[in-house]
Amino acid sequence: MERVLAERRHARQAHADELLENLRMAILIEDVFDVVLTDHQLTASLDADDLRALLPSTID
Amino acid sequence: MCGICGAASTSEQPDLDVVLRMVAQLAHRGPDGSGFLRDHGVVLGHCRLSLIDFAGGAQPLGNPDATVWVTFNGEIFNYIELAAELGGLGHRFTTHSDTEVIVHAWEEWGAECFARFNGQWALALWDRRTKQLVLSRDRLGVRPLYIRHGPGRISFASEVKALFVDPSIPRTLDPIGIDQTLTYWSTVAPRTPFLGIEQLPPGTFATFDSDGFRTRRYWQPEFPPRGEEPDQDLETNAAQLRELLIRATRLRFERSDFPVGAYLSGGIDSSITAAVIAHFTDARLNTFSLRFADAEFDEGAHQQLMARRIGTEHSEVVVSRRDIADVFPEVIWHAETPILRSAPAPLFLLSKLVRSSEFKVVVTGEGADEVLGGYDIFKEGRLRDFWARDPDSAVRSRAVELLYPWLERNPGQAPAFARSFFGRELTAHDPGTSHRPRWAAAAAIKSMTTQAVRQALSADVTDGLPPAAAGWDPLSRAQWLEMATLLPGYILASQGDRMLMANSVEGRFPFLDRDVVEFANTLPARHKVFGMDEKFVLKYAFGDLVPHEILDRPKQPYRAPDAAAFFGPGDQPAWMGDVLCEASVRAAGIFEPAQVAGLVLKMRARRGNVGNTDNMRLLAVLSTQLVHDQFIAPHTFALPARLPQPVHAVDLINEKG
Numbered sequence: 001m002e003r004v005l006a007e008r009r010h011a012r013q014a015h016a017d018e019l020l021e022n023l024r025m026a027i028l029i030e031d032v033f034d035v036v037l038t039d040h041q042l043t044a045s046l047d048a049d050d051l052r053a054l055l056p057s058t059i060d
Numbered sequence: 061m062c063g064i065c066g067a068a069s070t071s072e073q074p075d076l077d078v079v080l081r082m083v084a085q086l087a088h089r090g091p092d093g094s095g096f097l098r099d100h101g102v103v104l105g106h107c108r109l110s111l112i113d114f115a116g117g118a119q120p121l122g123n124p125d126a127t128v129w130v131t132f133n134g135e136i137f138n139y140i141e142l143a144a145e146l147g148g149l150g151h152r153f154t155t156h157s158d159t160e161v162i163v164h165a166w167e168e169w170g171a172e173c174f175a176r177f178n179g180q181w182a183l184a185l186w187d188r189r190t191k192q193l194v195l196s197r198d199r200l201g202v203r204p205l206y207i208r209h210g211p212g213r214i215s216f217a218s219e220v221k222a223l224f225v226d227p228s229i230p231r232t233l234d235p236i237g238i239d240q241t242l243t244y245w246s247t248v249a250p251r252t253p254f255l256g257i258e259q260l261p262p263g264t265f266a267t268f269d270s271d272g273f274r275t276r277r278y279w280q281p282e283f284p285p286r287g288e289e290p291d292q293d294l295e296t297n298a299a300q301l302r303e304l305l306i307r308a309t310r311l312r313f314e315r316s317d318f319p320v321g322a323y324l325s326g327g328i329d330s331s332i333t334a335a336v337i338a339h340f341t342d343a344r345l346n347t348f349s350l351r352f353a354d355a356e357f358d359e360g361a362h363q364q365l366m367a368r369r370i371g372t373e374h375s376e377v378v379v380s381r382r383d384i385a386d387v388f389p390e391v392i393w394h395a396e397t398p399i400l401r402s403a404p405a406p407l408f409l410l411s412k413l414v415r416s417s418e419f420k421v422v423v424t425g426e427g428a429d430e431v432l433g434g435y436d437i438f439k440e441g442r443l444r445d446f447w448a449r450d451p452d453s454a455v456r457s458r459a460v461e462l463l464y465p466w467l468e469r470n471p472g473q474a475p476a477f478a479r480s481f482f483g484r485e486l487t488a489h490d491p492g493t494s495h496r497p498r499w500a501a502a503a504a505i506k507s508m509t510t511q512a513v514r515q516a517l518s519a520d521v522t523d524g525l526p527p528a529a530a531g532w533d534p535l536s537r538a539q540w541l542e543m544a545t546l547l548p549g550y551i552l553a554s555q556g557d558r559m560l561m562a563n564s565v566e567g568r569f570p571f572l573d574r575d576v577v578e579f580a581n582t583l584p585a586r587h588k589v590f591g592m593d594e595k596f597v598l599k600y601a602f603g604d605l606v607p608h609e610i611l612d613r614p615k616q617p618y619r620a621p622d623a624a625a626f627f628g629p630g631d632q633p634a635w636m637g638d639v640l641c642e643a644s645v646r647a648a649g650i651f652e653p654a655q656v657a658g659l660v661l662k663m664r665a666r667r668g669n670v671g672n673t674d675n676m677r678l679l680a681v682l683s684t685q686l687v688h689d690q691f692i693a694p695h696t697f698a699l700p701a702r703l704p705q706p707v708h709a710v711d712l713i714n715e716k717g
Contacts, residue, residue, distance in 0.1 A: 024462055
């Protein structure tokens with residue numbers, strides 16, 4: 001039981017970190033592109049890699 | 061570095077004895093000598109910390125035909141280039157000092173000369189031809205200049221305590237000045253904490269003559285419209301910044317007749333300035349660091365890492381909580397203002413170490429955070445702008461958890477509180493978006509103030525933004541606000557000039573070089589704060605000179621123990637009982653005695669282990685009470701020491717011929 005709970009906590013934390021990483025990137029994306037991302041894009045549609053992929057064309 | 065003072069009148073001769081007492085009151089700023097000039101309607105005073113041209117730099121100093129005189133505090137770092145230019149225009153120089161350049165520059169260019177100076181200064185010029193007194197202060201307020209003026213008369217000085225030796229000048233706290241300090245952490249120039257005492261705003265000069273007293277701004281921070289920055293290329297901008305900063309650092313290190321040291325805080329900015337000196341000059345470098353007995357605040361490991369990396373002669377002072385409490389009255393005597401943090405106190409002890417090591421000048425990293433976007437408040441602003449684009453978003457508010465990862469109680473540990481704190485007054489297009497949560501947090505102190513202070517509402521500082529600011533990037537507006545409030549009023553004053561000059565040490569700040577600042581202001585905001593990565597272009601430009609352990613560490617602002625320094629285990633200093641007693645609090649009239657008594661009880665019960673707001677409350681109360689105790693309450697103001705010797709006297713009233 002303890003092991004299952006620990007795994008669940010870990011999964012939750014990983015998810016939270018992923019969201020924060022998405023938000024970190026989204027702040028940059030919105031600043032550079034002057035766009036407003038939807039909640040859906042911030043969470044489900046774009047993961048951190050997708051967001052990063054937008055960068056090289058405009059960030060020197 | 062020096063102290064300046066003086067008085068002028070259109071109707072009577074200013075009292076020479078009063079001005080000489082003003083000079084003596086400033087002796088800590090210039091212990092190497094003093095001087096005065098007396099002419100019809102004016103007396104100028106000066107005390108000198110000699111750094112350039114010891115033999116020829118005595119002040120007040122005049123031009124060859126004795127028509128223009130100056131008393132000057134600071135440095136004009138490009139004086140050699142200006143002297144060459146003026147020499148080409150026919151001006152004759154009799155000294156090698158930067159002071160003489162000022163009088164010739166005034167002769168040649170009039171008020172346009174200030175825009176040509178690259179330096180840090182407060183000065184007074186007396187032009188006998190027009191019978192005009194001219195006061196001027198550097199662009200960002202590195203050097204202080206206080207004024208008391210009324211119909212037909214004016215007095216000025218580097219510090220308020222010098223003005224107060226004149227018994228005709230009333231000594232009263234200004235409720236609006238206090239209100240501003242309890243919001244912005246400092247007054248907003250020209251206001252000061254004292255009623256009727258003004259400070260000359262940074263980037264401004266003033267004239268006084270038979271037409272009265274007038275001020276005019278010759279410079280203020282300007283930024284290009286968002287998206288119209290002249291260069292969008294990071295490589296190019298980083299290379300240019302590197303070149304300018306190396307030049308600015310060398311100017312400040314090499315233009316002195318005495319050895320110059322450097323502070324090492326353990327952060328990026330002072331590491332870069334010290335590394336530049338080590339790599340781009342031939343001199344042996346002495347570095348000085350502040351350490352804390354409290355591990356929570358100590359950055360010794362990073363300081364020593366940098367000192368070893370560049371091979372300096374390194375000295376450090378270790379400061380305990382009790383040290384802070386013991387020196388606090390002396391710190392307030394020099395700061396001359398209420399403060400909301402104890403952080404100036406350790407810096408006072410650091411400059412004492414510098415002076416006792418026989419150094420008179422240090423180069424430091426001050427200004428980098430304001431100029432290149434280093435402060436957390438800029439990230440807070442970026443984050444609040446992000447949130448304000450869709451305030452109802454379910455996920456945007458979570459971004460507050462990205463702030464302050466280094467804090468033990470960081471927003472990620474208390475997300476609900478963080479969302480409530482950083483989500484307040486979240487209004488799109490508010491020019492003060494970045495600063496509202498901080499201002500609101502500081503203003504919580506005002507629940508303890510008396511009715512008189514609560515009624516003294518000052519204008520919102522964002523009202524002072526120039527009209528063009530509407531087109532700036534929000535980061536530029538936030539930088540402007542920092543440059544209007546915290547930088548001149550606290551960082552360069554209570555933590556800067558005052559703590560350095562208290563021990564006769566001059567600070568020099570390469571990041572506040574004219575060319576560095578004007579270039580940095582043209583950069584695209586993302587080159588300064590790249591998403592949530594602060595001072596991005598600076599780190600890019602100097603990555604080869606600073607170890608990655610310093611370059612990559614999360615930004616950690618300079619902090620010191622606050623309430624815990626005064627209410628931790630052990631006895632309290634005797635002065636605390638004196639200033640916190642009901643009679644003293646009532647006499648000062650700023651805080652409600654019952655509120656102060658309640659705060660003291662809480663501090664005792666928790667041994668100073670309290671949250672941010674209570675820390676600020678305690679420091680505000682202690683410092684305000686000390687300001688009242690030292691500047692307002694005494695029946696006769698503290699008598700100054702004797703005049704620094706030798707005395708250089710110029711008497712144009714009794715001159716022969």
